[in-house]
Amino acid sequence: MPTPPEPGEPYERPILEPIRVLRPRRTDGLAELFREMTQDPGYESVPLSDAPASPEEETQELPPVRDPRTHGDGPGLRRAAVAVGVTAAAVVGFGCALLLLRVNDDTAAAAPNPSASAPVSVPAASPSTDPDGAGTLREGDSGPEVADLQSRLLRIPNVYDHGATDGRYGTDLTAAVARFQLWYGIRGDESGVYGDDTRRDLEARTNGG
DSSP states (O other): OOOOOOTTSOOOOOOOOOOEEEEESOOSOHHHHHHHHHTOOOEEEEETTTOOOOTTTSOOOOOOOOOHHHHTOSHHHHHHHHHHHHHHHHHHHHHHHHHHHHHHHHHHHHSOOHHHHSOOOOOOOOOOOOTTOTTOBOTTOBSHHHHHHHHHHHTSTTTSTTOOOSSBOOHHHHHHHHHHHHHTTOOSSOTTOBOHHHHHHHHHHHSOO
16 A cells, blocks of 8 residues: 655655456366366456456347237237137037027928828717707708698697698798697797607697597
8 A cells, every 4th residue: 555645745646557357268167167266276367458258248139129019919919819719609609500590490391290291180060969859840941841740730729720731841830839839738849849849749649630
């Protein structure tokens, strides 16, 4: 360390020696470097200004920064991928729905239609049962059975006097039948209708005559 000057003496600036760093002559690995430093100090001193930078100290060029908007990175790419996936799923679902509808239509068309192929059997309408009997005659009927009724009523006094025997069941014959039912107490048939009860009673009264 230099001695400071006395008062009044000119100050001489000390000459500073350049700082020198030690550079290894050989670098064959960390273990070899440690051995050389402890056993064989084969180093040479070089000025700091002349010491070349080691490969680790040299400035390395950094890779260029990629812009996510231009290189397809970042949230924009993820949103685009999600949108594509949703669209593809919707298209697949719509196609499956159309295929299912077509299969159902084909199945319905191939199924036999029982109403078209097999005739529908309609039960024959049974004749309506007359409440007064199967051989009942009433106003509007005609035929030999009506003529026979007229002939029989002519045999009953004051029931069908001077009545026609033309075989037509008209109002006069209806009135005569109702009169016969009333006078002889026949209640099983409708008034003026020649039913089973009226027929049995009239035939019983006219068969012997």
